[in-house]
Amino acid sequence: MKLQDEEIYHRDALARTYVDLLQTSYASSGVFLAAPRRTGKTTFIKEDLNPLLATEGALVIYVDLWEDKAVDPAKVVIEGIRKAILGLEGMVLKGAKASGLTRFKVVGFEMDLAAIGTPDGMTISAALQVLSKMARKPIFLVIDEAQHAQTTEAGRAMLFALKAARDALMLDRSLFGFRLLATGSNSDKLTALINSKDQAFYKAPLEQLEPLGDDYLAWLRKTRGRQPMPAKGVLKQGFERMGHRPEPLKGVLKDLLKRSPGAAQADIDAQFLSLVEASLEADRDLFLRSIEGRDPLDAAVLFRMAKVDKFAPFDEASMESYRRARTARSPDDDTPISKSSVQSALERLRKDGLVWNHGRGAWVIEDSQHAAWLRSS
Ligand SMILES: Nc1ncnc2c1ncn2[C@@H]1O[C@H](COP(=O)(O)OP(=O)(O)OP(=O)(O)O)[C@@H](O)[C@H]1O
Ligand SMILES: [Mg+2]
Structure with a gap:
């Protein structure tokens, strides 16, 4: 075998x-x-x-x-x-x-x-x-x-x-x-x-570390033989949109293979770019839905961390933002939000690999792509 x-x-x-x-x-x-x-x-x-x-x-x-x-x-x-x-x-x-x-x-x-x-x-x-x-x-x-x-x-x-x-x-x-x-x-x-x-x-x-670039894409094109492939510049544009990540690119190229046998180059290019956007959108939705599905305080803390430059989990502005986020989701819930409940939310987020803490207080969102999605939502 x-x-x-x-x-x-x-x-x-x-x-x-x-x-x-x-x-x-x-x-x-x-x-x-x-x-x-x-x-x-x-x-x-x-x-x-x-x-x-x-x-x-x-x-x-x-x-x-x-x-x-x-x-x-x-x-x-x-x-x-x-x-x-x-x-x-x-x-x-x-x-x-x-x-x-x-x-x-x-x-x-x-x-x-x-x-x-x-x-x-x-x-x-x-x-x-x-x-x-x-x-x-x-x-x-x-x-x-x-x-x-x-x-x-x-x-x-x-x-x-x-x-x-x-x-x-x-x-x-x-x-x-x-x-x-x-x-x-x-x-x-x-x-x-x-x-x-x-x-x-x-x-x-x-x-x-320099991201994978033109030489990687040229190699990829070669390994794909006669499969439908977008034009050089279009392939590059799509790869950059996906943050230079090989996995989603390979997924999109696989879908392209199914969708465009015998298509003209311009159609292949258009299909490819729309598949790239759909793939990004799907990843983004999946991530945001998984955050919405968490404890409301987890979500509120994560959004706050993404949106401010210097995140201070327990300062008054942060506590107020958690209260507002919670009221938006469950208007009738008026149980006080305490520092220890925020601490527990941070621990849950860390345990699940969503955030990181270097031991002396500073909190960072683990994946920069996640941070960008949270900021733009
Ligand atoms: N030089 C390469 N040629 C082909 N595929 C690659 C290359 N580099 C990375 N990949 C593919 O991209 C994906 C991510 O690669 P890798 O695990 O090395 O990234 P990473 O930056 O270490 O990821 P993580 O942040 O999860 O540690 C893997 O599926 C890998 O096969
Ligand atoms: Mg790695």
Whole structure:
């Protein structure tokens, strides 16, 4: 049996740019890379950047803090380091592990793999130093959806531990250096990780990942063979309307295939653009309906967050806006809205992945597309 995977457009030149940039001193305190949701961050990192880093001689540790949101971000990173150590020691460690041992002697260190990052065990910094000695290569730690680290106490502590590791690995000339690359889907959230003095990666540079563009569309056209396709400029216009997201574009092209066999080019173009609008409209309606279906206070809080520049959940203007929104929906409901009910609404919204909070009060809507829809409704 052979299963076909989704084809990927490889962004080799972009990977080369980042691999070069990451080796310069500009990147020494870490690089933060932002791009909106569903625009191809993870694909670029896993398919293009990490393989090139590895080919160029780096030891790459990749972790995705969103893979399982229930697992503490600190645990995910520690697990990534542990796997890298196990991977290097290969057979020796596998044998030992199979026999139930967790303490190993590696390059003259005795280490308890099960205890990395725990109060009794080895620190993250020490574990990374051991790894550097074993691998004799620069270590690149790539953290996908890094803003999630800010959501737990252990996650925040882990960022400081990584900073200590970075400094230790870079200062010790007998080691091979360290780089951190962190991605996130919202530059506001990533900015929160680097813009204040009490942040571990204060002043690290923030880059916007270039969205998929003309070269991706040319590749897509090629892979579609003789299927009906809109003209070059029209395809580009539709892709931009959809925020450079491959998934809705592919959906629209599939619908186009059903609708316009044998049609003239001008008709194909018109059909395509109307399918794009219909697809956007459907996504927007679905989202807004899902918000209307929530607890009225959840909806009121979310709308307020989208519509004001500096959202303060409990100030009088916000409380008044919740009361007005509630009265508009249920005129007879006059139960007071308390701070704790607003807090519960925020928690529900966060649990469902609609909003994000960096631990010191600032709330942000998770998906910039959602924020735009809420503002315009
Ligand atoms: N280079 C590419 N070639 C083909 N398809 C792509 C490419 N990049 C992204 N995609 C498609 O776009 C979708 C989103 O990609 P991906 O998961 O990499 O984005 P993301 O920005 O990491 O999303 P999220 O915000 O959910 O983490 C996937 O279906 C993926 O297959
Ligand atoms: Mg991703």
